[in-house]
Amino acid sequence: MSNKILISPPHISGAEKKYVLDALSGDWISSKGKYIDSFEKKLQFHINQNKEVVCLNSGTSAIHLALKQLGVQENDEVICQSFTFAATAFPVLYQKAIPVFVDSEPDTWNICPVLLEKAIKNRIKNGKKPKAILAVHLYGMPYKIDEVQRIATTYNIPVIEDAAEALGSSYNNVPCGNFGQLAVLSFNGNKIITSAQGGAIVCNTTKEKENFIHWATQAKDNLPFYHHSSVGFNYRMSNVLAAIGLAQIENLHKKINLRRQVYFRYFSELDKDLFDFQKESENSFSNRWMTCILTISRAEKEKLLKTLINNGIEALHLWYPLHKQRVFKEFPSFINGTSEHLFNRGLCLPSGSKLTANEYQKIVAVLKNYKP
Numbered sequence: 001m002s003n004k005i006l007i008s009p010p011h012i013s014g015a016e017k018k019y020v021l022d023a024l025s026g027d028w029i030s031s032k033g034k035y036i037d038s039f040e041k042k043l044q045f046h047i048n049q050n051k052e053v054v055c056l057n058s059g060t061s062a063i064h065l066a067l068k069q070l071g072v073q074e075n076d077e078v079i080c081q082s083f084t085f086a087a088t089a090f091p092v093l094y095q096k097a098i099p100v101f102v103d104s105e106p107d108t109w110n111i112c113p114v115l116l117e118k119a120i121k122n123r124i125k126n127g128k129k130p131k132a133i134l135a136v137h138l139y140g141m142p143y144k145i146d147e148v149q150r151i152a153t154t155y156n157i158p159v160i161e162d163a164a165e166a167l168g169s170s171y172n173n174v175p176c177g178n179f180g181q182l183a184v185l186s187f188n189g190n191k192i193i194t195s196a197q198g199g200a201i202v203c204n205t206t207k208e209k210e211n212f213i214h215w216a217t218q219a220k221d222n223l224p225f226y227h228h229s230s231v232g233f234n235y236r237m238s239n240v241l242a243a244i245g246l247a248q249i250e251n252l253h254k255k256i257n258l259r260r261q262v263y264f265r266y267f268s269e270l271d272k273d274l275f276d277f278q279k280e281s282e283n284s285f286s287n288r289w290m291t292c293i294l295t296i297s298r299a300e301k302e303k304l305l306k307t308l309i310n311n312g313i314e315a316l317h318l319w320y321p322l323h324k325q326r327v328f329k330e331f332p333s334f335i336n337g338t339s340e341h342l343f344n345r346g347l348c349l350p351s352g353s354k355l356t357a358n359e360y361q362k363i364v365a366v367l368k369n370y371k372p
């Protein structure tokens, strides 16, 4: 074991072991069981009691089924925020559809409404109206909800809200997960709460929920023998992992407070002439899943990254814009340079909810010592 300070390690601090042992002592350890039901109920409680939540084996699977539900098929176009993790866009390719990348705006670092509208107009002129918009609350920061919603409504295109990093964030006191036609969560090991691996889809009706469960459990027809009328997936969450998720979500508010404290401490202690931060707007509340800083130049970013790593502190580049990546290069994109600028300047700092005072002091000492 190294004593490297990690960027966002899992924080196990509640009833995880107890619930897992209990789940293992029953007969339901796989795609059914009381922990899946309870975890889904808790997620509903935190997002919206009038919504339905379906737990799946990953956020990526959730995006895949969301696209399928919206009827995205071969050669359809789907607008996708370029500044994000590749898992936002990969499922578009699973459906053999075409991602159309849209750059960010500098306030929230998320999809730029002006470019979004330009992209939609261009694709419609080209003869193909996009089937969906994948918008992301990057690092927990809500995207420009009002603007994106207005455009989506104007052109009647459904939004899939990638809230993988944003459980507990909100806009006008409405939790993220409420703004898309469908929304997606992730409980991967590095997220604000984890079920080791897992994700969820937030939808509007029990009928939709039943349909998602049907697809996620191999699309078995309701017959006494195994018979299938359509292609299924093995995407459901296991009851054992839901037990971890349930214990984690019982501490969601604590974890959000801890992550926000980490952010505020960096913000208050670092030199504002050297570092810039992702800012909350008046109406938005970020869970501060990740504290990211912008340095004054690409060379300085590289220098600082090396210094941190040499001091046993994990730091990471921001997401590399998808439109620049080889796997996505052939697809259309609408670019204003923001995501590339952010990538050139930005770093993620250790932001986990179990960061200790000693670890924090060590990081801040390195950052305060750094001179461009």
Ligand SMILES: *Cc1c(COP(=O)(O)O)cnc(C)c1O
Residues within 6 Å of the ligand: 057, 058, 059, 060, 061, 084, 085, 087, 088, 136, 162, 164, 165, 185, 186, 187, 188, 198, 199
């Ligand atoms: C983590 C993440 C995903 C994918 O979630 P998994 O559970 O790891 O499949 C999708 N989008 C974003 C923005 C993410 O951060």
